[in-house]
Amino acid sequence: MVTNADVHSDSVGAVGGGPRKYFFYGHRKPSQNRPVVRGGLFSNRKILPSSAASAAAAAVIPAIDFREWDPDNLTKPAPPPTSVPAADRRLSPLARYIIDSLRRHRRWCPAVLSDLSKLRRVPPDLVAEVLRSRPLIDPSLSTRFFHWAGKQKGFRHSFASYNALAYALNDAARPAAADQLPELMLSQGKPPSEKQLEILVRMHADAGRGLRLFHVYRKMRGKFGIMPRIYLYNRILDSLIRTGHLDLALSVYDDLRADGVKEEAITFTILAKGLCRAGRMDDLFEVLGRMRTHLCRPDVFAYTAMIKVLASEGNMDGCLRVWEELEKDGVEADVMAYSTMVSGLSKAGMVDKGCNLFQEMKRKGFIIDRAVYGSLVDGFVAERRVGDACQLLNDMVDDGYRGDLCIYNSLIGGLCAVGRVDKALKLFQIVIQEGLVPNFETVTPLLSFYADASEMSKFFHFVDQLTELKLPVMDHISNFFTIFISKGDREKKALEVFEELKAKGFSGLGIYNILIECLCSIKDWKNALTLFEEMKHSKNFQPDSVTHSLIIPCFVEEGDIRDACAYYNLIKANSWTPSLEAYCSLVKGLCKIGEINAAITLVKDCLGNVTNGPMEFKYALTVLNTCxxxxxxxxxxxxxxxxxxxxxxxxxxxxxxxxxxxxxxxxxxxxxxxxxxxxxxxxxxxxxxxxxxxxxxxxxxxxxxxxxxxxxxxxxxxxxxxxxxxx
Structure with a gap:
């Protein structure tokens, strides 16, 4: 019979006389990775070092409390040399530690591996968190870290880590590598899902890579059997159409119908906009018929979107056909649809039809935007119906609107074109009275009219008015010469006007450059060189890089290659970049006089400094390599x-x-x-x-x-x- 005293004596013996081999007392053989329980089942666990090697390793690698990792604090074991961005504070301590190591070393090296070895294990969620912090580390390190994490014993990447790697590869400008992630996932026992397709589609769509997007879609659908839902189909269709691949989008739409996916209104709208941009009106009405049959009739927003696309492409006949379909469906057009049609018709020279729609807007009581009035005014002025344009301005003022500067500019230009400069001056005074600041489109028509009519007294009187209004007179005169010369056969007249302006003290570097460029375009090399000599002796300004680039072809055409080379050397000495025309003319001149070495050197310099050099120069270097x-x-x-x-x-x-x-x-x-x-x-x-x-x-x-x-x-x-x- 066992008494309580015996049990008590056994317990005392167990404590004082040596361990018993019972689980209750927790005595197990100590090992490096196996803790030993002391004092009973509910006691604390302690880890005992099993060898001297583990003690030496503990002495080499200091203990780090990763929960308190802060790379900004220099008291920590391995602080970084720079501060961490505020975005880093949202990460977990372990993620901050890994990112800090990658940022400090800037490349995959043994030092990074040493820092990572201090972590007992990096779980998949931590891998995804590090990869998602793309702005904090070099994207090229993401792949190395991803593969290192995958080599851990018993480790399996999660969908989140794969997705984070896809974004990192895209940021590193490696979209082809990102496209291979589905194969990598399948090889590692993680079949890709629709989410991976959505991520790749979003990345390629944002970057405008339509063909790569279509390749990924075909691969995921054919190889992995993924059937996108309607919202993802819409994204694919929209991206393909935006990048100009309408036929591919239509093939995707055929797949959508073959999969039995039900279209949405936005699906038909996307296809309709693409067909409108391509001008395929018959296909457009076929899609609209399918939309009426399977879903609903197009609403006013769909019709407005189609009209906008057609108007932007200048296809007003298509706009009128769509407008007829809108009326057949009994859809009530809103103010946006009317405004788009009126503006498009006015720009296309069909201002009478635009006026008819404008009157419908007024009868229906729509609040008409001032831009509609402006488009009609521009249309009347383009047809030289300035009287109708002025009457429309009066109607706009009677309706309670104020004219903006664009409308006044259009009317002033139209009045000057028909010789009614007196009314144009009255409008100019109205612009000043209403507190609007005239720009070069306001001033240039008046200056051009006086210059064409050789009324230089009125020309200078108007210039004095600009000076009194404290407007930038020299800028307006420079814009005047640019517009005046661009209308053709006015080069001699421009020189005459410039001589009188120069006598009044109105001259500048910009005006000289404009005139020299104009003279070079008509191959009047002597007058261009004369203006250049005047610039060199001016006390107010000196020739700049544009002037030297313009004058080099003049010297080449005059046969003075040495002076052309001298001004080229002056451009290089001032760290300027010659223009493409200067390079081409100088190379041509050097070839004619047999300076082949200098010409080849100039070709190499041009291709090294100019963004898009001539193909003749590129082929010249190809010939050199072939020799x-x-x-x-x-x-x-x-x-x-x-x-x-x-x-x-x-x-x-x-x-x-x-x-x-x-x-x-x-x-x-x-x-x-x-x-x-x-x-x-x-x-x-x-x-x-x-x-x-x-x-x-x-x-x-x-x-x-x-x-x-x-x-x-x-x-x-x-x-x-x-x-x-x-x-």
């Missing part, structure tokens, strides 16, 4: 490609052939190319002789350059000077 093969047939292939593309064989192309073969092969290959081009009638006999002489001259220069370089290398320059002195 390295020492094969004339390859060069002929490049020339054939140029001819097929419609680019002329300029002098720089033949000079590139001379330069390339003399540098990388021999002059014989260049002569073979010239002979082939002459036999194929692309090079005349006279030009063949010219280029042959250029080849010989360039070969002599190249040989002389090699001789002088050899003399300098052996230190024989003094003998060369002595011999030349004797000669």
């Amino acid at each position: 390295k093969m020492k094969n004339p047939e390859k060069v002929i292939e490049v020339l054939d490609e140029m001819i097929d593309q419609g680019y002329p064989l300029e002098d720089i192309i033949y000079c590139a052939i001379i330069y390339g073969f003399c540098k990388y092969a021999s002059s014989g290959e260049a002569q073979k190319v010239f002979t082939i081009m002459r036999d194929r009638k692309f090079l005349t006999g006279a030009n063949f002789i010219v280029y042959e002489e250029l080849l010989n001259e360039h070969l002599k220069k190249a040989t002389a350059g090699l001789v002088i370089s050899g003399l300098k290398f052996f230190g024989l320059e003094s003998k060369l000077r002595f011999t030349s002195d004797l000669d």
